[in-house]
Amino acid sequence: MKVEQRDLELIQEAIKVIDRNFDEVNERHTVGAAVRCKNGKIYTGVNLYSIHGSCAEFIAIGAAITAGEREFETIVATRTQSEGGILLPPCGNCREMLVRYAPDIQVLVQTGNGVEKYSIQELMPHH
Numbered sequence: 307m308k309v310e311q312r313d314l315e316l317i318q319e320a321i322k323v324i325d326r327n328f329d330e331v332n333e334r335h336t337v338g339a340a341v342r343c344k345n346g347k348i349y350t351g352v353n354l355y356s357i358h359g360s361c362a363e364f365i366a367i368g369a370a371i372t373a374g375e376r377e378f379e380t381i382v383a384t385r386t387q388s389e390g391g392i393l394l395p396p397c398g399n400c401r402e403m404l405v406r407y408a409p410d411i412q413v414l415v416q417t418g419n420g421v422e423k424y425s426i427q428e429l430m431p432h433h
């Protein structure tokens with residue numbers, strides 16, 4: 307799927323939230339996520355560590371759902387700018403969560419061809 311200007315803006319939001327919260331000293335908050343709802347609103351999150359921890363995607367989707375959102379358009383996760391701002395593909399647990407809560411969401415990922423956009427259905431086939 308074609309990457310649009312609004313997708314690049316979403317990546318910037320994810321970079322901004324992790325740049326603001328990256329804690330190099332304690333090695334906390336290394337990933338930021340941004341999700342755009344179908345109404346255009348953007349919610350962000352950073353990852354939290356514990357035994358199981360929580361990915362940034364969970365925090366972003368959780369913030370959106372807490373605010374009453376149910377319809378999601380696009381999500382992206384990224385490392386901080388100081389670590390190169392590399393986009394991270396969603397882990398298996400996040401893919402499972404996105405299929406359940408955002409079954410028609412698009413996911414921005416970095417490949418050898420640059421930034422590409424896939425549906426969660428493509429990233430989590432045969433679920």
Ligand SMILES: [Zn+2]
Binds near residue numbers: 363396398399400401
């Ligand atoms: Zn994850």
